[in-house]
Amino acid sequence: MASSAAGPAWLRVPDDANALAQHVWPARTHRDADGRLVVGGVTATSLAERFGTPLYVVDETDARARAARIRTAFERAAASVGTGATVYYAGKAFLSGAVVRWVTEEGLGVDVATGGELAVALAAGADPVRIGFHGNNKSIAEIERGVAAGVGAIIIDSEVEIERVADAAARAGRVQRVRLRVNSGVHASTHEFLATAHEDQKFGVSLERAAELGERIRSHASLDFLGLHCHIGSQIFDSAGFAESAERLLAAHAELARVAPVPELNLGGGFGIAYTSADEPAPIEEIALGIAEAVARACRAHDVPVPRLAFEPGRSIIGPAGITLYTVGTTKPVPIEGGWRHYVSVDGGMSDNLRTALYGADYTVRVASRVSEEPPALVRVVGKHCESGDIVVDADYLPHDVAPGDLLAVAATGAYCWSLANNYNHVPRPPVVAVRDGVARVIVRGETEADLLARDAGLDAVVGGEASDRMSASVASDSEEGATA
Structure with a gap:
């Protein structure tokens, strides 16, 4: 060379x-x-x-250890300011039945963003009460599925969802716990953040309307308002952006808390990892303590109790x-x-x-x-x-x-x-293999070209039977391999 x-x-x-x-x-x-x-x-x-x-x-051992370490870090940080913490695994990072079992066995809930992710979490045995259901455009059917399943919280992402979730819960004869996603105006990435007055994005509602919409939620007998939710970015290396966002959110939180208790504040996820040797994220214990102390300061300033804190790490666990x-x-x-x-x-x-x-x-x-x-x-x-x-x-x-x-x-x-992952150029998606203590096993089967052909309805008359037979044989082979791994 x-x-x-x-x-x-x-x-x-x-x-x-x-x-x-x-x-x-x-x-x-x-x-x-x-x-x-x-x-x-x-x-x-x-x-x-x-x-x-x-x-x-x-x-698997590494993923489990990271999940446990992050949960412990936030629980200890919350305890240091007189409250508790709930940690959800953000399923969008990577979700499979095995991963759901890993994180729930390590004491985490699961955060989902679509009906498909909800289906995986439930099928893998996640306790519905420990599931948070996100999404900026949840369909009526998805909302109804979440309510029927008894998910612990549906995150309301827009004004119109208040009525949709309230109606679905009323028709099901349930009281659905909800959070309201709010844009704090803080944008964070790595060790830098930018604080602005407004956010131009598809998620959440403006901070200025948080108290108003929180009261709207409370007006529905079929809804139970848990508190505010905010997500400020991804690949964040320290607590500064979270602290700024929390201080902004606590003003609206305090306004709502003067009317009735607001038990929780969810500050989302976005905790960064090292992709290269140049990346140096702060230890999660340091980040957790910095966030908890910022929340406590803001609560003292507004003369309100420190709420239970909730977080949604994903990348920092599985990445x-x-x-x-x-x-x-x-x-x-x-x-x-x-x-x-x-x-x-x-x-x-x-x-x-x-x-x-x-x-x-x-x-x-x-x-x-x-x-x-x-x-x-x-x-x-x-x-x-x-x-x-x-x-x-x-x-x-x-x-x-x-x-x-x-x-x-x-x-x-x-x-x-x-x-x-995708099938660009008709390339089959690879399998996912978990390794632990010298043993490897398939946790997501890979695709074959036969799988791709079987989905092409235009080929049914030509190779439908053959492709279907090959696909079935491939699935059976993969299942057998995973079972003996």
């Missing part, structure tokens, strides 16, 4: 292109004596041989616990100003990780099948799709001799990668 150019300003040239930044990878991820990546006690090479690539891999494995197909050096960029093409792409194309997200990549003493080369890991923006890892360093057939691992892909 030709010599490589300088990478982006944040990316440091590593002394060793095989090294693993421990805060980026699942806990206890390491290389064995042969240089192979080991996650959850299973080598990456054995996972690729058994399940193929691309492959989503989630370390770092996941990796994705790919096989290198081609490599090519491309001349750029100052040197060369090495394009490394893999067998997946924007169908299994859309975040780089959608958000310009950065990731960390390492060769997972071996180590090399070659010097680092600047690479861009790209997919197989017919799209110039099909980038998995925009910039990182791999050993200079990275070559076709190498197995690559991309870190911190547990959140939003499977959730956003």
Whole structure:
């Protein structure tokens, strides 16, 4: 390969292109004596041989530990200011039956945003009382399903939903607990936030109308008003934005509390993770305490009791616990100003990780099948799709001799990668495998080309029977494999 150019300003040239930044990878991820990546006690090479690539891999022990740590952090922080805390897992990050069981067994509730997510949570055995139901455009049918299931809270996202939820609850003969989503005017990301007077977005109602709409909710006998809800952003590294948002919300909260008790304040989620070695989010214990202290200060200022606090982490639980494995197909050096960029093409792409194309997200990549003493080369890991923006890892360093057939691992892909997966170019979505204590098992079956053909009604007369037979055989095979894993 030709010599490589300088990478982006944040990316440091590593002394060793095989090294693993421990805060980026699942806990206890390491290389064995042969240089192979080991996650959850299973080598990456054995996972690729058994399940193929691309492959989503989630370390169950790591995910459970993060869920427990976050719950404990918020419960202790809340207790320090004289209240309690409820933590919901934000299912949009990645939801499956196995994940629902993991987080609920670790003491968390589940936050869902669609009827489909609600169906998964209920089917997996989540206690309906510990489910929060979000969504800016919940259908009447979805609202009725949530009420009938007995979900613990429906988050009202707009004025029109007040009447819809009240009517559904009245017809069902129930009193439905609800929260009101409010825009505080605080926008946060990483360690920065911007506070404005208004927000121009599809979610929630304006802060100025919070007290008015809260009273409207109280006017319905079929609704039980829990309190206000706010979500200020994603990938947030400290507590400053949450503190500012809480102080703003507490003014409306206090106005409502002077009329009748407001038992809860839900400050949402958005806690950031390390995607690269340059990312350094504050410890969750520090963030939790900073938020709790800010709420307590605001409550003292408004002379109201400190409400129970609620939070909705998702990415910070499942994101770092996941990796994705790919096989290198081609490599090519491309001349750029100052040197060369090495394009490394893999067998997946924007169908299994859309975040780089959608958000310009950065990731960390390492060769997972071996180590090399070659010097680092600047690479861009790209997919197989017919799209110039099909980038998995925009910039990182791999050993200079990275070559076709190498197995690559991309870190911190547990959140939003499977959730956003698609069939662009008719590429089947990969399976998800959980690893724990040296054992691997399928928790979401992958798709086959037969699955794609079976959905195409225009092919029914030509290959319908054959495609259906192949699909059934594929599903049976995957089920058998998962059962024996």
